[in-house]
Amino acid sequence: MKFAVITDVHGNFDALEAVLDDIDRKGDVDKIYNLGDNIGVGHETNKVLDYIFDRDDMEIIAGNHDEAVMSLVNDTPYPEDLKDKFFEHHQWIENHLDEDYYDKLNELPRVIEKKFGNKKVLFIHYEIPNEQLSAPIDKQPFSPITEPTEEAMQTLFSDKQADLIVFGHNHTVHLFDDKEKIYFNPGAVGLNNGAHAVYGLVTIEEDVISIDRVKVAYDNEEFLRGFDEKQVPGKSLIFDKFL
Template structure:
């Protein structure tokens, strides 16, 4: 069996299209795990949601931006950790967001577990401790980011029993194997310092898990130009921090 992992699209519909086109052209990928942050930061909010919801081969996980945006949309408490960085930007996203997507975004799960050929797989946006799994996004349930090393990632997911743990949130590649568990984050689909998008490809064969990170070139200039064309709030911080 082969499946794909995508994460952190962040409103970049052009990068998403490039990745999905590459996945579909392979014709042997049976499922896609989408690990959250579909929207926020980028400006193609409704386009991204329409694209992913038109698929029938995708499992969805909630990202912190997805949840923070819906806190604004629902008139709920907003995370203090994001208030100085993204509150105005998230308000703008809500103004663009088609309300037909509210139910989908409000009902995203924070984790997914499955067993394939006797191997246990765990999918999440980033680690949330069991006691915080039901906490509101305003309580900052996601664990702080750790440096991409086996030691740090092993500590981050300590206590989870899985052969393979996939996550996103931190936009750089993580691929570590401590014999008992493979930890994998392919990096962000939509936010890279270059004209390429990334996703993960996982193959399970004869009891072994093989993992590959795929880089897909695309024309990122329309995405960059859109920030000025649409007067996206927070552009300076976004470009400095993510692009």
């Protein structure tokens, strides 16, 4: 089994297209797992959703930005921890979100669990304590981001049982093997390394797990110009923290 992992596209269509084109060129990838935060921060929401929901080889879970935007769509409580940072930006995303995607976004799971041979793989946007897996986004179910170390990952995911835990959310690459579990975050597709997008490749063969991180060059100028051209709220914060 060989699968790709993409996460944190964040409304950056050009980065997503570059990654998916690279995956398709390989010709030997069985499945793509998309770990959420496809919308928010970037401004190409509908183009991203058009692309990911049109594929039949991709399974998708929800990220915190996806759920926060949908709380506005659904008129349910918005998470307090994002109000000072992203509320106006998420309102802008909501106002530009194609209604055809409401149901699909609302139906995204938070977790995907798979078994390949004897290896159990958990796909999750970031740690959510087991007792919080069904809690609404305003209850802030996602754990605070912790430092990218093996010890921190052991503590963070101590309630999860899997041979490989694949996640996103923290846009920094993680690859740790504590002999009981492997923890892998390839980094953000849409907000990473300037004019480069990143993703992961995982091969499981005869109970051996092999992992690669792939870095793909793309032209990010149109994406950056779009913040001014579309008058996207929150540009200063986004450029300072993410770009």
